[in-house]
Amino acid sequence: MxxxxxxxxxxxxxxxxxxxxxxxxxxxxxxxxxxxxxxxxxxxxxxxxxxxxxxxxxxxxxxxxxxxxxxxxxxxxxLGIDVKPKTLKTHTLGSIAETVHDNRVWGNEKHKAQWINTIKTGVPDLYDRDISSIEVAELETALLKVLKKTPVTGRRLRQRLSDIWDKAILMKLVTLNLPDALKKTLEQGTPKVKKGHHAALDWRKAPAFYQWLAQDDLSMGKLALRFTMLTAGRTKETLLAKWSEIDGKLRTVPDTDMKMGRTHLVPLTAESLKVLKLAKAHPHAEKGYVFQSPRYGDKPLSDGAMLALVKDRDKKLFPNHFTPHGFRATFKTWAKETNVAREEVIEACLAHATNDAYDRSLYMQEREQLLTKWTKYLTS
Structure with missing residues (x-):
């Protein structure tokens, strides 16, 4: 120096x-x-x-x-060399994060917004700092703060920061990926997340719960949860549903909204079409998303809307904990217990990948029959 x-x-x-x-x-x-x-x-x-x-x-x-x-x-x-007033260009964590963000191909706008917001809200004190000036200790402190409060978000934040540091290494701004170097230390300092299956409602109680939802046609959250149950879909598939994807009695879910990254066709029963009609007549209905957010007209319903309904259920009628995603397990268990369809057809309804690379069957007619029986059971 x-x-x-x-x-x-x-x-x-x-x-x-x-x-x-x-x-x-x-x-x-x-x-x-x-x-x-x-x-x-x-x-x-x-x-x-x-x-x-x-x-x-x-x-x-x-x-x-x-x-x-x-x-x-x-x-x-x-020495007589003219020096023009200038500011040294710095590469902040935020500027590199935005470069990584802008150069990435995104499946949907929601994930695109979440990615950059995780960085801004996760490490706000470091966002405008020159990435080469960030010390190990301060990055560790910032990550531990998030990890101890919300472990899942903290792990996601560390991985996204790792992508940013990888870019900084390619730009020759730093030589070490600090988030990766801290991974083991961070894991030792935060509680482990217990992984397991999503809690599911007993299939024998599914009709009673569906009837409770059907009592209120003005709740966008209840309409979304009804549609989720009827189609045996993932909550994400319901929340991102657009009117442009509905064609008569068929919904085409684009590959960008599917977990397996493959387009999924969903036969729509009479009850599903009824729910869609109610959603279209809803005071907060728009032309974009089927299940609009009551608070933000240009946004889909939030993840928490359906989860809140499950939490606010009648605990006397439904004492055991379950989740909106768990209705997929409820559907499959009902189908297996009642022996109403072949295994391949059930898995096709759930958009699960098969182990047979040569099996490209859609089973559309059998899937329509299966969802019709499931609808009849729920509305019985």
Whole structure:
């Protein structure tokens, strides 16, 4: 590191730069830090050759780097080299995150928005920092804070930060992927997530629960949950359903909305079409998503809407815990217990991948018959 002359040093200290009040704070030799907006803006400048030259912002530009740049500018001017005022370009964590985000192909707008928001809300204090200045300890502290509160979100955040650091390595801004290096330490410092099956409602109680949902035709959440039960689909498939995907008695779910990444055809029974008609007549109905958010007209219903209905159920009638996703298990268990269809047809309704790479059958007629029987059972 370049050492400044004794007369130009020791005015400012790296440990106190964050605490300086608004104003001009000299370091010596023409270098000064200009603080304004209650400390929100901190920028380095150097007076040389009768002009003020901007060096860059703090903390992106550290005190030692600012001193080096000040000397370079003064040296260039002494040699007669013209120096135009400029700001050193910094690569913040946020700018690299946005580059990774913009260059990625997204399956849907919701996931696209969630990805970048996870970074902004997960490590807000680091978002505008020069990625090369971020220390291991502060990144670990930020990640542990999220992991201890919400382990699933924390693990997702660490993986996304890892992608950002990979990009920074390719840009030769850093040499080590800090999120990857911290993986083992973070796992040891946070509770393990118990993995298991989604809790499901006993298939014998499914009709009673469906009838409870059907009592209210004005609840968009209940309409969405009814449609989920009737089609044996994933909640994501229901929430992202668009009117453009409905053609008569058939819904075509695009591959981007499917877990397996393959287009899925869903036969629609008379009851399913009834639910769709009610959704279209809903006060919050729009032309885009079938199940619109009552709060945000251009957005689909949130994940929590159906989950809230399950949580608010009558605990006397349905004492055991279950989840909206668990209705897929309820459907399959009913189908197996009552022996109403072949295994292949049941799996096709659930859009599950088969082990037979040569089996490309859709079983549309049998699937329509199976969902019709399931609908009749639910509405009985």
């Amino acid at each position: 370049t050492r400044l002359p004794k007369t130009a040093r020791a005015a400012l200290s790296p440990t106190t730069l964050h605490k300086l009040p608004d104003g001009k704070h000299a370091d010596g030799g023409g270098l000064f830090l200009f603080v304004r907006s209650n400390g929100a803006s901190r920028r380095w400048h150097v007076n040389a050759g009768g002009k003020t030259h901007s060096i860059g912002g703090f903390p992106e530009i550290s005190l030692s780097v600012a001193r080096e740049q000040a000397l370079k500018i003064k040296g260039s001017l002494a």
